[in-house]
Amino acid sequence: MQSVVVEAEKYSLTTGKGSYTLLGWWRFCYLHSFETKQHTIYWNDKVFSGTSEGPEMVRGGGLLVIGQDQDRMGGGYTFSQSLNAVVADLRLYNRTLTNSEALDFVSCKETHLDPQPLVSFPDFKNNWKIEGSVNIEDLNLADICQKESSFLIMFPEAWSFSQAVAMCNNVGGSLPVPISARENEQILSFLNPYIPYCSDAHGYSIALGMLKKYETHSHYHYKSGENITYSNFLYRRDEDSNCVAIAVTEDDYGYWYYSKCDLELCTICNFTSVTHLKDGQYTCDDGTCISIDHRCDLLAHCPDLTDEINCNTVKLSETYIWELPPPLPDGSPTQVSVFVNITSVRDVSLIDLSISFDMILVFTWRDPRLTFQHLRDNMDQNPVREGVGVWHPEVFMEDGDGSSVDVQVRGRQTFVRRVGPPNPDIPTRLKEGRQSINIQIYPRTVYTMLI
Template sequence: MQMRTKQVGVVRFQTGNVATTESLLDTGLGLIPTLRQVSLARQVRVLYSWPVSVPPPLSNAVLVSRPASLRQVTLLVHLRLRRVTSHIPLLNYAVEGANEELFVELVPKKKDMHVQCCGGLVSEAFKFKLRMFRWQHICVSINLDTRILHVIYDNLEYRRQLHVPGSELGPGERLEVRGGGRLVVGQKLYSIDGDFIVLETLDGEVGDWRLYDMALEADQMKALLRCRELNDLRHPMIDLSSGHFKVLGPTTTRNITLAEICSDRVTGFYLFFPQKMIFKHAYTWCRKLKGNLILPEDGSTNEYFFDRFVSYKDQCDDIWTHLFWIGSGGNLTTRVWERLTDGEPIQWYQFLREYRTVTPEFQCIAVVTHDRYKWAACPCDIETCVLCNFTTHPEMRLRGLCKDSAFDRLFSFRDNKDYQLIFDGLAHVVMEERNDTWIMRSRLYPTLKAEMISQWVGQYPVGVHTWIIEGDRCRQKEVELLLTSCHDDEYTCNDGSCIRKDRRCDLSVDCADQSDEMDCSVVVVPDGYSAQLPPPTYKGTSLPILFALNITSVRTFDLVSFTIGIDVYIKMEWRDRRLKYNNLLGNMRANKLRRWREVWTPGLEMEDGTKSAVEIKTHSQAAYVVRAAEPLPDDDTTIREDVAFSGLENPLVFQDEATLTFKCHFELQMYPFDRQKCFIVFKIKDVTEELGMLVKASL
């Protein structure tokens, strides 16, 4: 039977401003029974009354007996994480001398789910995919009689036969979970007394947490994970409404329906920005955060946001009495108001009668404050406030920190009671505005902090900004950082706007600040690089320089002076592992080095068969990079999102077009029926054979 409207409990852990070991659910000692036998006893003592309505305990209640062990157990939990810690404990049950008597945790770095029991005799790991800010559904069933471990994590399912060597069990011992211990949720027990570690906590929500003293069947597990109630299933041994848990520390509780937990739909949310902007900048600002300007589609939504933000009218008014922009634009051809998201005509609106027509002067819409709940067509260059709508929790990346930095590199933001923008790091950092200044602070490390140097009041940290850093492991004290919501296939302009990555350095300005056409050098020359020194040898072998020569014409032939002039095309190819390259394309000609003299190129010495120097007249020289390998992993220590390539795997090509004039000793006895042999010897200038050598190649 489906009961998705049923109310269930949800616990939110780590609600304070700092991470703590005091946020947890705790049963205390002695609440692990088998529930196989029952007896009449005195009234059950309820340790915590859950907000869900439950029947009061009876004076002659049935009290479960507490045998010394448990042979079957099933954990059901719905999990929604807000931050990632090194270990995320979903259940930790410890007895004297064994802190892993029954233990289920997630290890995000390894993408492992660990299940342990029986004093560590059973220890298994399963792969999982972590999704932040969305409900994930987990069920773990252990049957020590059949020695079957069954795990379902969203759409992943594992069924494993447990193998425990007989030598691990003492005489008369059997595989079991011993009773009489302590069970906690949200912290990792390292002893029965606690010994919690702040890095190994659960920061997020658990919903409808249940522990059964039986190994559920697969169909039962799947039904419960789909939020279906089973009428013939006995009550859990422990759950959130049983009264067995004490709720401790900065931890809150609430009730939601099973339908909310099992819905894959991400609930939308809104953020309000009381800074006045013209329409174009307001639209761009919402898009920088992967949101859209608000467009109410019914009266209740329209009225709610007017009532919520009308108190900001003095901050949002310009010469017009406007409150915030509406996400629609006027089509001058059809004279229809269209949605900005898809260009379709809007279906619901609330215009003032005299301000509803699309005109060349009035192509935008804003909510007015002098007439409740009404909209007005208006010029797009006036300024008013911004209300953005979000359909998901965007992921923001922070770039520019050194490799050893303790700051988070991944952030997100979500709804809050004040509708204000606060960036939460996925581990421990919070980025928020305080006293008109944006700061980063750590929930774990009190001395770790950073402050953004603002150019004006109300400036947001999205894009490239300078930060003053304290308490970090990096030596940097003042550093440029980039905060961006752009996806992997996008490039971030300095102001935080996103463009397609293939528009980077394409000789066409796409960023409003022109930053997409800045720093467009193909080659990255590291500090300390010397163009006078050849590339280092690799694995003890000299550097091979592929050499090819093509004679395109014989320009002169002088029998009297014994000289020949030829036009040649010379190509040399080598690898310089000291270098890196940016944004290489498949066409070598597109990877031309604008300042090739900044890198080492082979200098040629030429002499003819008479040991005389060859006269060289250069017509053109150019250097290119051949894309021959896949890009390197992304390096987020740089603020530029360029695609980097290794100098070791992608060769440099130097092309030289020249006229060579040299002497040749002609043998003229059979002239004009003779065949002459003329020589030019090519050598690399200032490079010994141990360091580099020419290798014949084809053009």
């Protein structure tokens, strides 16, 4: 859900909540009455009304910039404050529209309002100064106002039919299935720029989302099972194959042919909207979404096992020297707490004056030089993996007379104890973490290491 923010001079209004899908058209109209302090927002099929403070009028002069925030008059532009979208119509009127006029606009009905708007798009090139990466194209009202629009995305990697189906499914799309000559031509038009990336000695072709029924030699949609009545086979070949591809070669341009389902072809996916990662989810390398709680939990949940890759709990800096103990500001020795647990007494010999027993030693210390990541509340799930060189206290044992004792170490493991919330995300770390799309980085001074 998105809020509407309107600012005028020192006043700011945040109201209404509308929803939209990425790469889909949405229509918006804002009405404001300076006399009654009333405002109405039309967002697609939703209407929001309310009262708000504001200036008595909008002063003239100044500079109107569309698609870019100004930090100062005519400047202070930054890339992060640029609009990345397609704007098909923009109108600014010097009067408040009626309810029916606003509804006509957001309903994509032809509108002929009087007087004409102060600002509009009809004479775009003459009335507007275009700067930056801006493309101008002509659009039909029917294209903008269709109930459901679809679009294609290209994956220029060679995959088998099953791999292509899985990839499209993971990103919320499906393999394309043209059901008319017009849709077939649209796919071809989309594919043309990618021919150099996917052509090989056998030409260039793309898998379609249909399969063959051997009994009737008809075709059906691989996902819905619906029969496909439209056909564009130039001639039948490789009849033993079950999958269908569209050819983009000089001789067979736009025609279909049967292909083996294990043949690896470039893939395009068809979308009606872009689905984004839900809150609390992590993306596996193959596109599968899993709960972020399964990331680095010592159990593989991704089909490709990538949720357990790069899961080291400790991140070492280039200046870290594992042979040196953690430095303290006042130069005093590093404080190490020791916990001793004698688990069993194996043997007591009065003749040899010796004793043999098992015990567990737990050492606790702080190392402010370390950065931690992927930490969990359960310390057992935060092991420091073997091969990571971190400082450990050295242990020497002797008896009451100062003689050395025979020590057999049966195992040693280092864990990190989480005792606080994570630090803010680092944008340059591109893996998802619990808070956002980045790995969590934890405070370096409030964690305890144990062995």
